[in-house]
Amino acid sequence: MVPLYWYVLLSAALFTIGVVGVLSRRNVFIVLMSIELMLNAANINMVAFSHYLQNLTGQIFVIFIITVAAAEAAVALAIIILLARNRGSVHVDEFNLMKG
């Protein structure tokens, strides 16, 4: 049996990759994918602890998270399409309207 330790380590590794991706990539699609990665890192954590504690609540929760993530991905993609149409770019470093 794979010990809990490994699962947590995997989840942490995935989450870190996601964070680095969100912070460093220019392309909005990659950023979005990185966010999905972070979400799923959390999911792995949930399932692992659910199994470890012998409590199904965590796994049910994961189903919900995946659903919400799918909806969120749909909305996000729609925004990205509009962004690409209006600004002609999907590169994050070209959107700095919030500059002080």
Added chain:
Amino acid sequence: MLKYALIPLLPFAGFLIAGLFGKYLKERAAYAAVAGVAGSFILSVSAFIDVLGGTIIDENLYSWFAIGNLTVNVGFQIDQLTAVMLLVVTTLSTLIHIYSVGYMHGDKGYARFFAYLELFTFFMLVLVMANNFVLMFVGWEGVGLCSYLLIGFWYEKKSASDAGIKAFVVNRVGDFGFLLGMFLIFLTFGTLDFTDVFAALSGPAAAQSYMLLGAEIGVMTLISLLLFVGAMGKSAQLPLYVWLPDAMEGPTPVSALIHAATMVTAGVFMVARCAPIFSLSPTAMTTVAIVGGLTAVFAATIGLVQNDIKRVIAYSTISQLGYMFLGLGVGAFAAGIFHLTTHAFFKGLLFLASGSVIHALSGEQDMQKMGGLKRKIKVTHGVFLVGSLALAGIFPFAGFFSKDEILWSAHNAGEVGRVLWMLGVFGAFLTAFYSFRLIYLTFYGKSRIDHEVEHHVHESPKVMTIPLVILAFFAITIGWIGMPGAIIPHANLFGDFLAPVFPVLEHGVANHGLERWLMVFSVMVALAGIRLAYSLYVKNTSMPDRLARSFKGTYNLLLNKYKVDEVYNFIFVDGLVHRLARFLYNITDVKIIDGAVNGIAGMIRRTSEGSRKVQTGFVQEYAFVMGLGLVVLMGLYYVLK
């Protein structure tokens, strides 16, 4: 007590009605105003009868404020002195209110005028009825405020609003002295109630003295002199008289009520009220007498050559106020108040009569453009003549009795008094001359009136002439209540009535023979003045011009009022005020205040210019900082746990 409290409150009610509802009442506001003062007059008569019957009222209505051991009450004191002032103020105020109904007819500030006049009457009554210095000061400042408002009544006129400001500022100088005097009284006696202060005068506190500029000055002298500075401002004495001639910019009833009969005599009243304090300091008394005597002659000389009818009377007022102070200064307090009373009537009369002349001539005030009015405005001419005879001090008109009592007291007051007596007699000569110069220029000789104006010359309406006739009656008879012992022995009702209020200062024994001769002498002097005026302005009308040409320097000096205004302007306004203003503007305002404000703004801008670089606008960088913050917080949590 309610009856006495109503004396000032009725005019105040009139003020509220005329002031608040004047817009709707229009000219009907005058009814409320006249009713207010008339009610106050009736109550004053009743209060006077009470005092005559021996009732002296000194009662606190309520405690205004108390700080530490200073307690200030709103309280009224009605003794003989106050009773006299009440009668003078309310009589004059009522008559002048009635007169104003006609005089101000058609003015667009009609209701406002009556509101101010009522407010003035209220404050003046508070001033004379107060039983402590603080409440008196409230009245004192209040009448100053109303004076300012009424001088600048026609505020569209630049000269009028300037004159108002000048009156206010000059009075502040005097008020400063009054305030300091009050502080010193409180410091010395620990109270500001008249009765308590006067009772403490015989105690040890009054004997203190201060070292000032190397000289030892008794505290009573210091208090008296400071209070007298206040009186100088309000009563237009040298060197603070400059505001009064300019105050003639106000409507004529105002000049009569405020700047002749009542407010300007507040200083005289204050000194008389504080007679127990002043009489303890021979230095202060002498100062009062000398300032009064000098002012009497100084103002009279300026009055000799002025051409504005109201200004002549204004200088005459300053001069007569000088006589009052001369009387107070030589210890003849009752005589000073007596002159105040007679002067209020005949000077009020003169001002109102000159208002009637101005009214008849559609606003003309220059005497060089009058003349020959005797037949056209008969009533005005008659009352003007009565007023001038009273002013000149001709027997048996009012001014004769009061002025002579003052001169006689001065004559009895040692060597300084003798010199002051000579000044006074000289002043009486000048007074007779300028008042009849005014009469002759205005009513006699050939008409020099503009043709346009001449068609409209008319006698004033009844509502104006009746108060004039009443005042003229008083200008003849009011002096008889103060009959000097040299004419009818033991008939000086006025002096006997006031005797309980004032300390007695011994000045030798009465010498009726000499007094009679001095009276004859001063009447002769006055007649000589009239005679001179007659020969210069009726007989030899070219003479004044020739005199003016041959004594050009003197004439111009007098015409320009000794250039005192120019000197004050140069020293105080340009020299002091403007320089100070420039300093305050260039250094304090621009450098310090603006510097501080702009400096702080600039500092914030520079800091924010640095820190706004953090706001790059890149979401990723924000997210990075957020993550970093989270890590730091979690790290802290683990470290500190």
